[in-house]
Amino acid sequence: xxxxxxxxxxxxxxxxxxxxxxxxxxxxxxxxxxxxxxxxxxxxxxxxxxxxxxxxxxxxxxxxxxxxxxxxxxxxxxxxxxxxxxxxxxxxxxxxxxxxxxxxxxxxxxxxxxxxxxxxxxxxxxxxxxxxxxxxxxxxxxxxxxxxxxxxxxxxxxxxxxxxxxxxxxxxxxxxxxxxxxxxxxxxxxxxxxxxxxxxxxxxxxxxxxxxxxxxxxxxxxxxxxxxxxxxxxxxxxxxxxxxxxxxxxxxxxxxxxxxxxxxxxxxxxxxxxxxxxxxxxxxxxxxxxxxxxxxxxxxxxxxxxxxxxxxxxxxxxxxxxxxxxxxxxxxxxxxxxxxxxxxxxxxxxxxxxxxxxxxxxxxxxxxxxxxxxxxxxxxxxx
Amino acid sequence: xxxxxxxxxxxxxxxxxxxxxxxxxxxxxxxxxxxxxxxxxxxxxxxxxxxxxxxxxxxxxxxxxxxxxxxxxxxxxxxxxxxxxxxxxxxxxxxxxxxxxxxxxxxxxxxxxxxxxxxxxxxxxx
Ligand SMILES: Cc1ncc(COP(=O)(O)O)c(C=O)c1O
Ligand code: FES
Numbered sequence: 001x002x003x004x005x006x007x008x009x010x011x012x013x014x015x016x017x018x019x020x021x022x023x024x025x026x027x028x029x030x031x032x033x034x035x036x037x038x039x040x041x042x043x044x045x046x047x048x049x050x051x052x053x054x055x056x057x058x059x060x061x062x063x064x065x066x067x068x069x070x071x072x073x074x075x076x077x078x079x080x081x082x083x084x085x086x087x088x089x090x091x092x093x094x095x096x097x098x099x100x101x102x103x104x105x106x107x108x109x110x111x112x113x114x115x116x117x118x119x120x121x122x123x124x125x126x127x128x129x130x131x132x133x134x135x136x137x138x139x140x141x142x143x144x145x146x147x148x149x150x151x152x153x154x155x156x157x158x159x160x161x162x163x164x165x166x167x168x169x170x171x172x173x174x175x176x177x178x179x180x181x182x183x184x185x186x187x188x189x190x191x192x193x194x195x196x197x198x199x200x201x202x203x204x205x206x207x208x209x210x211x212x213x214x215x216x217x218x219x220x221x222x223x224x225x226x227x228x229x230x231x232x233x234x235x236x237x238x239x240x241x242x243x244x245x246x247x248x249x250x251x252x253x254x255x256x257x258x259x260x261x262x263x264x265x266x267x268x269x270x271x272x273x274x275x276x277x278x279x280x281x282x283x284x285x286x287x288x289x290x291x292x293x294x295x296x297x298x299x300x301x302x303x304x305x306x307x308x309x310x311x312x313x314x315x316x317x318x319x320x321x322x323x324x325x326x327x328x329x330x331x332x333x334x335x336x337x338x339x340x341x342x343x344x345x346x347x348x349x350x351x352x353x354x355x356x357x358x359x360x361x362x363x364x365x366x367x368x369x370x371x372x373x374x375x376x377x378x379x380x381x382x383x
Numbered sequence: 384x385x386x387x388x389x390x391x392x393x394x395x396x397x398x399x400x401x402x403x404x405x406x407x408x409x410x411x412x413x414x415x416x417x418x419x420x421x422x423x424x425x426x427x428x429x430x431x432x433x434x435x436x437x438x439x440x441x442x443x444x445x446x447x448x449x450x451x452x453x454x455x456x457x458x459x460x461x462x463x464x465x466x467x468x469x470x471x472x473x474x475x476x477x478x479x480x481x482x483x484x485x486x487x488x489x490x491x492x493x494x495x496x497x498x499x500x501x502x503x504x505x506x507x508x509x
Binding site for chain 1: 394396410416417419421437441442444445481484
């Protein structure tokens, strides 16, 4: 059996999306900037998709800038704001995606001031410390909606309100949450928001940045005048059409089913001794992060892979710089627990049989690896 | 990312376990990522007759400890002390650069175990 439980990394492209995209590769392949009918057909599709996606987040179509994905959207938001301001202070959190964290680190080198607010043991950003970090020259707060490793959901409506009261622009990385949790940029006082299609059964390499009217950004890719002169480059019409289609496929039933399957998986995995959940119980419907004590995550991942089950890990051994997950460390996990952490992430296509098979494999793999580990206490019942 | 040799070893290591009252014992930890290796060695008439290991770490760490056990089994203590990091890497095949540090760790555990064994021997306190 093959089980894909790495949907927070990327997802299968939905058949509906494949079909929606096809004509824009084979027939309506014009450049959306061209005046002939090929171009105008592409332009029409592009603008319809823009309208639909704008509506999904309660924005206006001319507030949507298409990008090559979530990373570019985050870069455009943060660098674009910083370069317009020239100097000043940014607030973000310690658990952001590298596309935000590394961008902020880079800006620090260029002379900007950055505060990285901490999180509690569940990964929640402390609103009080966020608010007290705001200074006169703070121009941007960037806090992700849902964390990609542990699924913790931040209260972005509250953060948006604080930012609005203090007249600071609020950016949120909504790459993981989009279509799983409703987002309303107007009511939540969001100034900038990043999205990516490949987390919701769209294609890789297409995303968008919501830019509230009135917010000025320095373009990061210069060239033609596409995307309101904020992002040059021939529009990826097929990608955008697929993105719009993808934003429609998740139903409320899908979300409920994923939540129930996640709960089931959580319960079953907790039956394995010395196992602990990282992150809150009320996290995103499809992300479950678990630490298996005494064993190492890359080993678990590869053994599960040999059984056909695909997951990911926050273990130091699996990262290029041999550092454990910055998210788990910020939540106060010990290195050993971060070492044995595994992320299971479900999709609307995940079945109960797949979850049961995964639990069975996980139990065997954990027991086998614990037999190899010198850390396993002698006489451990599970060994 | 890993060679077939490493993956096969990792999935089916042959030398996992402990030896009760071993003649030599070594344990090393790696500060880089936090892996830990233990070696249990049985020595008879100057020869390694049995060797078992336990490892907490990645696939390369587990596979390389298993390789080391195979490589030194049957060797005399002096021969085993000459087994180098290169010898282990040669059996492992293509090791990703980031995984070299833990693939050679087992040789350190072996050196520690055998040197302690030799000094006990020379003081006659076995
Ligand atoms: C929270 C978060 N932000 C940003 C990204 C980057 O998006 P993309 O892969 O489209 O560049 C990802 C996923 O990789 C993510 O999980
Ligand atoms: S044991 Fe950590 S990288 Fe090999």
